[in-house]
Structures are given as structure tokens and as C-alpha cells.
Amino acid sequence: MAKSEKKKLSKDDRLNALSAVRRSKSAAPKPKATKPAQTQAIAPKFADLPGFKEIRLQKAAADLLQINNPFFRAHEARAGATTQIDGETYLNFSSYDYLGLNGHEKVQQAAKTAVDHYGISASASRVVAGERVIHTELEELIAKMHGVESSVAFVSGHATNVTSIGQLMQPDDLIIHDSYIHNSIVTGAKLSGAVRQSFPHNNLDALENILELRAHKHPRVLIVVEGVYSMDGDYPDLPRLIEIKKKYGAWLMVDEAHSIGILGKTGRGIAEHFQIDPKDVDIWMGTFSKTLAGCGGYIAGCSDLVDYLKLTASGFVFSVGIAPPIAAAVCEAIRLMEAEPERVQAAQSNGQYFLEKAQAANLDTGVSQGCAVVPIMVGDSLKATVLAARLLDRGLNVLPIIYPAVPEKSARLRFFITSEHTEDQLDQAIQLVNEEMATYNSNPISIQQVMSA
CATH class of the missing domain: 3.90.1150.10 (Aspartate Aminotransferase, domain 1)
Structure with a gap:
């Protein structure tokens, strides 16, 4: 037989040979995996964050016009x-500083006296060792100002809304707010995980339409408005809001940051302005940094609401108590608003x-x-x-x-x-x-x- 000739294998021989090759491959030791070469990861740039280009564009325009930054002045x-x-x-x-109380002699003196007595800081969360007598006095004055059972003071107005709404509402709940509502309300709603929907500014017909369609689908519904809208200087129809919230079994929250000291004969806010029972509103919120010449915020309402927040709201439980000099100054500002x-x-x-x-x-x-x-x-x-x-x-x-x-x-x-x-x-x-x-x-x-x- 010539050397160039190859013996032809039968079909069975070919199958047997293929099986043998497969067995040898599976029995052979696998080569050790080699680690990929170490490379240094590239961190994302802050300049790629949303909105950064717009900030740069505004700055460039201001520089070309030789306009100093109007902010942080x-x-x-x-x-x-x-x-x-x-x-x-x-x-x-x-x-x-709506009532000129920030520089009032009595407000300043109250803060100075508190510094001498308490020091500057509460030095701890109020839940542990940060509770001071002046905190109790402040919260009693706030509750009295609003005509409700109780209140709780927070170190930040923005955080008051974020942590309170974030704690009170759950993912199955519904939050409906005015389209002009403050950022802190929206942030708190997002934190809660609840379904969120806005209604056109001060359009209570639209609010009621939303409630009619959706309220029955959620265990809890929260309506949020402002007493005076901080960008526009108007206010909602509170009596009708109360009628609507009662009709649909919802909670009503009113942010009075800009209405305390401004609405009502004695500055007690939108409830006094409309001469309604303040207990018809479930949650009153306010800040100390406007009329009340301080810094921080509060929630006022029934004792169950306040007790719940004091023990569960992260922005209260895990935050230092409001500084005693600030609490003392706000107490004096509330008294002055009432007296003058x-x-x-x-x-x-x-x-x-x-x-x-x-x-x-x-x-x-x-x-x-x-x-x-x-x-x-x-x-x-x-x-x-x-x-x-x-x-x-x-x-x-x-x-x-x-x-x-x-x-x-x-x-x-x-x-x-x-x-x-x-x-x-x-x-x-x-x-x-x-x-x-x-x-x-x-x-x-x-x-x-x-x-x-």
C-alpha cells in the first residue's frame, strides 16, 4: 500500500476515537486561572453631575457681564x-426677619442668659442626654401658639419636613401636594417611598379629582400645602381644604414657615386668619428662622403624632437637640409676638x-x-x-x-x-x-x- 494512502476508519472507529479525546480532555488538569492585570479605576467626575454645565454657563455669563455672584454675599x-x-x-x-425680632434686646438677652446657664450646645441627642428644660418650655409655647396638644422641635427646618414625612408615610401610601410646595416636602415624600402626585397651584378642584380617583387605593393619604407660599406670597383656601380632607379621610399638613407672624390678627398663622379650629389640621409645621428669630423647625399637633415622631423620626432621634440659646431666643420671640x-x-x-x-x-x-x-x-x-x-x-x-x-x-x-x-x-x-x-x-x-x- 502506498505511503500516501490513508486507512479509512469506520463510523464506529471515528465515534470511539472522539469519545477517547473527550475523556482525555476532561481528565486533564485545568490550567490555573490568571488574575487580570491590575488597573487603576477611574473615578467619575463631579463635573459630570446633572446641572453642573448649567452652573458653569451661568457663571461664564456673569463673568462676561462683570456681574458678581448675587448668592453667598x-x-x-x-x-x-x-x-x-x-x-x-x-x-x-x-x-x-418679618417682625424685626432678630435684633430685639429681649431676644438677644434670652440667648445670652441661656449661654451662661446651658452653654452653647445640647451636646447630645435629646433621646439620650441632650434634653434640657428650655426644650420643654419651647415646645409648650409652640403648642399653645398653634392651639394644639403638643409639639416637637428639630434642629433644621428643612430636615423637619424631610424626616417627619419620611417617617409618617409608607410605600403603600399617597402624598398629594401643591405644585408650588417647598423642596423639603418633595424630598420627604421621596424618602418615604410613598406614591406622590402634585396638583396645580391652589387648584382645589384638581386636588379633589385626584382624591376621588386614588384615595381609596391607599391606606393613608397626606395632603400638604403651605400657609404662605415662599416664592409667591399667596395662601390656600384652608376651610375648603379641611372639608376635602374630611370627605376623603386624609391627613392635612400645613407648612407655616412663612405664615407665622404674617397671617392672623396676632400672627398665629393661617388658622387664625380663617378663624378655624386648629385641631382640624392634622399636622402643623413651622420654622424658627423667619419670624421667630432662630434656627430649626417644629411639628405641632396631637400628642400621639408628637410622641411617635420623638421616638421614631431619624432627624430627631439621631440628631443633637436644638441649641439651648436658640431655644431660649425663640421662646422670647413667641412671647414678644403675642405681647406686641x-x-x-x-x-x-x-x-x-x-x-x-x-x-x-x-x-x-x-x-x-x-x-x-x-x-x-x-x-x-x-x-x-x-x-x-x-x-x-x-x-x-x-x-x-x-x-x-x-x-x-x-x-x-x-x-x-x-x-x-x-x-x-x-x-x-x-x-x-x-x-x-x-x-x-x-x-x-x-x-x-x-x-x-
Whole structure:
């Protein structure tokens, strides 16, 4: 047989040979796995976070226009109807010391006395070793101010909403809030895991439609509104809200951060304004950093609500107690608001005066009802920022509220009106805004112009 000839294997021989090869491969030791070469992971960049490019764009536009950052501007002393910035005195409309109590002698003295007695800090969570007598006094005064059974004080107003809503509501529950509600409410709702839906601003027909469709599907429903809306200076129809919440078996929460000291004959808020029983509202929330000349927040209501939060809300249980000097100052501020109702009346009168004068000057005040907060709507963020800078050059300090705090087309100059402002100061502010608005409108600036310069 020639060497080139190959013996042909039968079908059975081929199958047997293939089986033998497979057996030998499975019996052979497997090679050891080798570790991949060590490489250094690349961390993500903070500059890639959402919104960072917009921040850079705004800064670039401000630099090209030679406008200083209107935010984080350092005031050199107490900011009241006037303030000191870089050694200059300005008319001030950017602080919410609504009743002028932040610099009141009795409020300051209460804080100083508390420093001497308690020190600066509570030095622990109130659940463990941070409870002080002044905390009890504060919470009793808050409950009395609202006309309810009890209250609990937190170290942060924002955290008050976040931790309270986050604890009270569960993933199967429903939270319905006004579309203009504060960020802290939305953040608390997200933390809770509950279903969340907003209704158009102050549109209670829309609220009731949502409740009719969805309330029966959830074990608990929470409706959240503000006493005075911090961006717009208006307030909701509380009597109707109470009717709606009773009809659908929901809880009603009212954030009174900007309405204490502003609404009601003696500044007790929206319940006093409408002359309704405050116990018809399930959850009252407020802050100490506006009218009450302090820092922090509170929840007020029935004793069951307060007892539950004191033992379960993480922002209370795992946080240091409110600083005793702050608690003492707020206690004195509450007493002064009650003893000097003329401060409330002055704040209310000034708010109405400014609103009417601004409207008479054909300035767009949005939906404001003159309740301490009066926006001058300008339409876009660049225009609001430019106007604020030009007004500062003329001695008036008012901040622009721009995207993303409000929708881009709702950018505004936000005026906080207090009991300390005089009518002359209010008139001067409106005149300056009118003049600078006219100057800008005669020669408007677009972002395209700025970036192509």
C-alpha cells in the first residue's frame, strides 16, 4: 500500500476515537486561572453631575457681564430693613426677619442668659442626654401658639419636613401636594417611598379629582400645602381644604414657615386668619428662622403624632437637640409676638402697601396677596440676575430667584417685606425697580449675545 494512502476508519472507529479525546480532555488538569492585570479605576467626575454645565454657563455669563455672584454675599452685621455689605449700607429686601425680632434686646438677652446657664450646645441627642428644660418650655409655647396638644422641635427646618414625612408615610401610601410646595416636602415624600402626585397651584378642584380617583387605593393619604407660599406670597383656601380632607379621610399638613407672624390678627398663622379650629389640621409645621428669630423647625399637633415622631423620626432621634440659646431666643420671640401685635399689623400693612404700589407701577407681582413675600416677575434668569446686580449698584439688595429654583420663564426678584420697612423705603424700592426695568427693556441682553461676545 502506498505511503500516501490513508486507512479509512469506520463510523464506529471515528465515534470511539472522539469519545477517547473527550475523556482525555476532561481528565486533564485545568490550567490555573490568571488574575487580570491590575488597573487603576477611574473615578467619575463631579463635573459630570446633572446641572453642573448649567452652573458653569451661568457663571461664564456673569463673568462676561462683570456681574458678581448675587448668592453667598456676606453681610457684615444684622440684616434688617437695611444691611451692611462691603462697608456700604443698602436697602434690604432679602431677609425674612418679618417682625424685626432678630435684633430685639429681649431676644438677644434670652440667648445670652441661656449661654451662661446651658452653654452653647445640647451636646447630645435629646433621646439620650441632650434634653434640657428650655426644650420643654419651647415646645409648650409652640403648642399653645398653634392651639394644639403638643409639639416637637428639630434642629433644621428643612430636615423637619424631610424626616417627619419620611417617617409618617409608607410605600403603600399617597402624598398629594401643591405644585408650588417647598423642596423639603418633595424630598420627604421621596424618602418615604410613598406614591406622590402634585396638583396645580391652589387648584382645589384638581386636588379633589385626584382624591376621588386614588384615595381609596391607599391606606393613608397626606395632603400638604403651605400657609404662605415662599416664592409667591399667596395662601390656600384652608376651610375648603379641611372639608376635602374630611370627605376623603386624609391627613392635612400645613407648612407655616412663612405664615407665622404674617397671617392672623396676632400672627398665629393661617388658622387664625380663617378663624378655624386648629385641631382640624392634622399636622402643623413651622420654622424658627423667619419670624421667630432662630434656627430649626417644629411639628405641632396631637400628642400621639408628637410622641411617635420623638421616638421614631431619624432627624430627631439621631440628631443633637436644638441649641439651648436658640431655644431660649425663640421662646422670647413667641412671647414678644403675642405681647406686641402691632408688629404683626405693621408687617401686614407694609406687605399690602408694597403690593399695591408695585401693581400701580405696572410691575408684575404674580399671584402674590401681599403676605410678606412679593415677587416682581421678570421672565428669565439672565434678566433677573442683571437687574439684581444693577439694583445693588444703586443701593438696593434684592435677590434674583432663577432656574432651577423656579421654572426659567418664572424667574423673579423676590422681595421680603417686614414690619421694619418704612413707606419711604418701599416707595424708593419700587421706583428703582421701575427705572432699571425700563433701562433693561430698552436694551435687553440674550444669552446668545453674551456667549458670542
